[in-house]
Amino acid sequence: MLSAAMGTDSGYVRPLAELAVRFGANVQPGQIVGIASEPGKEQLARAVAEAAYEHGAKFVDLNVFDVHVKHARLMHASPESLEYVPPWYGARIRALGEHRAATIALTGRVAPHVMEDVDPALLGRDMLPSIKDSLAVLNQRLLNWTVVPCPTADWAALVYPDAENGEALELLWRDIGHVCRLDAPDPIEAWRSRFAQLGEVAAKLTELDLDALHYEGPGTNLTIGLLPSSIWDAGSMVTAEGIEHAPNVPSEEVYTTPDPERADGEVRSTKPLFTSGVLIRGLRVRFEGGRAVEIDADEGAETLRKIAARDEGAARLGEVALVDRESRIGALQTTFFDTLLDENAASHIALGQTLESGVADEDGLARMNESEIHIDFMIGSDELDVTGLTRDGRELPLLRGGTWQV
Amino acid sequence: MLSAAMGTDSGYVRPLAELAVRFGANVQPGQIVGIASEPGKEQLARAVAEAAYEHGAKFVDLNVFDVHVKHARLMHASPESLEYVPPWYGARIRALGEHRAATIALTGRVAPHVMEDVDPALLGRDMLPSIKDSLAVLNQRLLNWTVVPCPTADWAALVYPDAENGEALELLWRDIGHVCRLDAPDPIEAWRSRFAQLGEVAAKLTELDLDALHYEGPGTNLTIGLLPSSIWDAGSMVTAEGIEHAPNVPSEEVYTTPDPERADGEVRSTKPLFTSGVLIRGLRVRFEGGRAVEIDADEGAETLRKIAARDEGAARLGEVALVDRESRIGALQTTFFDTLLDENAASHIALGQTLESGVADEDGLARMNESEIHIDFMIGSDELDVTGLTRDGRELPLLRGGTWQV
Numbered sequence: 001m002l003s004a005a006m007g008t009d010s011g012y013v014r015p016l017a018e019l020a021v022r023f024g025a026n027v028q029p030g031q032i033v034g035i036a037s038e039p040g041k042e043q044l045a046r047a048v049a050e051a052a053y054e055h056g057a058k059f060v061d062l063n064v065f066d067v068h069v070k071h072a073r074l075m076h077a078s079p080e081s082l083e084y085v086p087p088w089y090g091a092r093i094r095a096l097g098e099h100r101a102a103t104i105a106l107t108g109r110v111a112p113h114v115m116e117d118v119d120p121a122l123l124g125r126d127m128l129p130s131i132k133d134s135l136a137v138l139n140q141r142l143l144n145w146t147v148v149p150c151p152t153a154d155w156a157a158l159v160y161p162d163a164e165n166g167e168a169l170e171l172l173w174r175d176i177g178h179v180c181r182l183d184a185p186d187p188i189e190a191w192r193s194r195f196a197q198l199g200e201v202a203a204k205l206t207e208l209d210l211d212a213l214h215y216e217g218p219g220t221n222l223t224i225g226l227l228p229s230s231i232w233d234a235g236s237m238v239t240a241e242g243i244e245h246a247p248n249v250p251s252e253e254v255y256t257t258p259d260p261e262r263a264d265g266e267v268r269s270t271k272p273l274f275t276s277g278v279l280i281r282g283l284r285v286r287f288e289g290g291r292a293v294e295i296d297a298d299e300g301a302e303t304l305r306k307i308a309a310r311d312e313g314a315a316r317l318g319e320v321a322l323v324d325r326e327s328r329i330g331a332l333q334t335t336f337f338d339t340l341l342d343e344n345a346a347s348h349i350a351l352g353q354t355l356e357s358g359v360a361d362e363d364g365l366a367r368m369n370e371s372e373i374h375i376d377f378m379i380g381s382d383e384l385d386v387t388g389l390t391r392d393g394r395e396l397p398l399l400r401g402g403t404w405q406v
Numbered sequence: 407m408l409s410a411a412m413g414t415d416s417g418y419v420r421p422l423a424e425l426a427v428r429f430g431a432n433v434q435p436g437q438i439v440g441i442a443s444e445p446g447k448e449q450l451a452r453a454v455a456e457a458a459y460e461h462g463a464k465f466v467d468l469n470v471f472d473v474h475v476k477h478a479r480l481m482h483a484s485p486e487s488l489e490y491v492p493p494w495y496g497a498r499i500r501a502l503g504e505h506r507a508a509t510i511a512l513t514g515r516v517a518p519h520v521m522e523d524v525d526p527a528l529l530g531r532d533m534l535p536s537i538k539d540s541l542a543v544l545n546q547r548l549l550n551w552t553v554v555p556c557p558t559a560d561w562a563a564l565v566y567p568d569a570e571n572g573e574a575l576e577l578l579w580r581d582i583g584h585v586c587r588l589d590a591p592d593p594i595e596a597w598r599s600r601f602a603q604l605g606e607v608a609a610k611l612t613e614l615d616l617d618a619l620h621y622e623g624p625g626t627n628l629t630i631g632l633l634p635s636s637i638w639d640a641g642s643m644v645t646a647e648g649i650e651h652a653p654n655v656p657s658e659e660v661y662t663t664p665d666p667e668r669a670d671g672e673v674r675s676t677k678p679l680f681t682s683g684v685l686i687r688g689l690r691v692r693f694e695g696g697r698a699v700e701i702d703a704d705e706g707a708e709t710l711r712k713i714a715a716r717d718e719g720a721a722r723l724g725e726v727a728l729v730d731r732e733s734r735i736g737a738l739q740t741t742f743f744d745t746l747l748d749e750n751a752a753s754h755i756a757l758g759q760t761l762e763s764g765v766a767d768e769d770g771l772a773r774m775n776e777s778e779i780h781i782d783f784m785i786g787s788d789e790l791d792v793t794g795l796t797r798d799g800r801e802l803p804l805l806r807g808g809t810w811q812v
Contacts, residue, residue, distance in 0.1 A: 086501070
């Protein structure tokens, strides 16, 4: 499949753009399409724009965030101004919602080392390009949205540090092509089939009506309570107006909404986490009564502590997700240093805002966690046992050796 | 001054950024700074952001416009949608005004050939990145703003087609360094001195209280009426709140506001004009009663005709500007295919919106031209004689052989 004659992108730029437009965001004729990109991602951003217009988009609103400008801010602006966000940033997101737009965000790392000289205490203050209005707009299901990975030379060098630069990028494109199922005869059909499998697992988990999950593995002994109305979901979402879309491509997770007041024990992260410009390695978190009361790490702990102190919900859980070893990402045994891929390689939990689709009723909506942040971190591995605890006290194995038991 | 050891930017990136921040926009502590950039201009955009934060900016709002995305729109979107602009584009500009922000736009060409396969009839319909709200905000003098040139490899190849790519970029940076007076011991002082000279000429022209200007040269025989309240200006402007700034760096022009109802005769452009993605060469315009009634060109006429038909004021004049041969840009005898530089090489006139500073009273404000567009085109050369016609019928030579006669 991979051929040097196809160039370092292996010919996947256009197919990935098509997948993002036709399957990920599922752009409808006449829609405005917001694209979130960064310098270094021009080739894919332009291909996405072109595919969107070809599929009838009314207008493509490209938004480019430059992390070097954020770096200059963190180095030189007054620390008390770092939480300031101009009002038109949130207004744009809300307007995209009001216009029932589609959005396509290109993840994948650029300039991975740019923040290394910044005071870690400052990093958590400037959360851009995250905008708190986004979570509200997403939760109202106004947008058909997706996040897809965009290989860059910087990112490739991080994932394949020993390869030549051109070769590293080629290897990363090969991985992205594989995990996005672009190497399938019909990538969209391949995703529909995988989402159907994951949907079956989610339906079974919802039927079990679990009271809690218990995680046990190296460095991890954690129990997370679920809400009576917690439902499990996977794959695609549907907007308030009925447009089906795949928020993450790739997506290998089955997820639900935890009780933000019930998490107790210790958990050790199994993959590095990149957030707010820093890499957090060897993360260890202790929960008591739902709150992260101790956050330690081999690297980057201070930044995560700052983020978790941002508001009341930032130290509580907003998502639990299980990933089995059938994940194409997990099978690669590669750390991508990018949440979209790494969270779909292994089971994970997230601090902060809940996505509403994981609860079935008003009681669940009222009890789910709220925060300006949503930070996933990876806790799964083949050595992690995940067990369901039922309301009548039974213990049901869910994942053993990375394989579904349901 | 120029040294290969300094790299292709000749060490001018940081000095140009400083000039844009400290002299051009004259950024004040606590201000929000909008930067308008394009892919390929990251190095200067980041240096401007850094200089702005160092000089006390509260927030830098970088806006990146990708002409390739516009190209995809023109190729694939429905023609009747091409005038659509999302409401948040104008809202951002108005909000920058309400916040009394500074703005710094980086001109200079990228992807000069990208629009060559687009139907010329469509090009004038999508005026982005121009936004009509901008002219209103500028005319209310809410922003301290500047436009500065940003060398790119694409642009260098256009200006120096016979040079090797790296060498072309080095040559262009040398030119930009020279015309922006970055090679002066104190560039800001050099600009203050040049602006003082131009200001003296402007004051003398205002004193003459001219009724009209007459242009005569190869292919040109044109008379343009002035308003009783027309005043001449040059160099810097002052915001409503008193912040002095230099809207264009470089700026070599002395300009005023014409009577939009009095322009008669023919004019031939002396330099190519780049607008809406097309290069217009050999432009010839005939005016009657202030209106451009015939627009012809060797290349690109149709696009300019479309633009001039956009609204009532688009075929009438909003600016007349005189440039003498002391201009460092004119002295280079180089066509830059970029309006900021080419308009400051030679005398020019502009179709469309008037900038208000060229009239002295309410009567002038009421009579000045209004339009969504503002398109400068160059008519000056050493062969062009410019003569002032006084209200009592005298003819006063203003420019002869490119030299001021006042």
